[in-house]
Amino acid sequence: MGFLGLFPYLPVRLSEEGMKGERMSLGAGLSWSFWAVGITFVTGPFIPFLLVHLLRYGLFVSLGKPAEYVVPADRFVDPAELGYEARGRLRRIQDACDRVVEAQRLIPDFDAWPALVVLLEQEWLVARDLARIAPLAEEVGRLAAEAASDRVREAIRPREKVVKAANRQVNRRLGRVAKYMRPVDAALTAHREWEQLSHLAGGTEDYADLLARGGSGPAGPLPHDLHGDRALRASRAAIEGHVREAHEAAAWLTSAVRENG
Secondary structure (H helix, E strand, O other): OHHHHOOOOOOOEEOOOEEEEEHHHHOHHHHHHHHHHHHHHHHOOHHHHHHHHHHHHHHHHHHOHHHEEEEEHHHOOOHHHOOHHHHHHHHHHHHHHHHHHHHHHHOOOOOOHHHHHHHHHHHHHHHHHHHHHHHHHHHHHHHHHHOOOHHHHHHHHHHHHHHHHHHHHHHHHHHHHHHHHHHHHHHHHHHHHHHHHHHHHOOOHHHHHHHHHOOOOOOOOOHHHHHHHHHHHHHHHHHHHHHHHHHHHHHHHHHHHHHHO
16 A cells, blocks of 8 residues: 555646646656565565655655646646536546446456447547537637627627537547447346346245245245246346447447547
């Protein structure tokens, strides 16, 4: 924990120049970490990492600006600046990434990495485009609302077309992601079905006993038990089919992104 704590030691912060953080976390902290790990075998973990943290804090305070690195402002997007609607559109692709990771975790045969690389790239591109669109769309909307005449509205129309074209590009990206996600969602649904059927396939003795004691029928297997194996096999086959479709969709998504941007 001390080793990992050396890198996010001082949190990054936003400024007009970009995203600032501690330069020490990019290089010098690594060598100090190895030193601290070595000393750990002699003194235990607490003292060396305490000394390293104190040293880094002292250098940061004394050096100030030279001890910072800056990620340029065009290399990150603050979702708070996008507006409610734009954040909702960005959230769609972020949710897609989360569901793909979930499918990778739950379904053994699901290979998420090829698609996830593309999805993360698309997430950045969508966020970047929305950050560019948001202030211009706000300006166009304000100008249109305050237009004094048809002549002014006509002058605004080219700007509206530019904003709409940019939004169509974002929608195309989101549409490709949504098309890929259909078999992924189907695979997750089939997996949940398989889990529920597996649960139903076991632990029916109490229900059978209740049925017999209630005089509603003879003791014995419940109707589900007679068809449980068949249902489980069908559910497993559905998972495998949707996983194949998801892999094919991932290949299509990669190709579509590379060809059309």
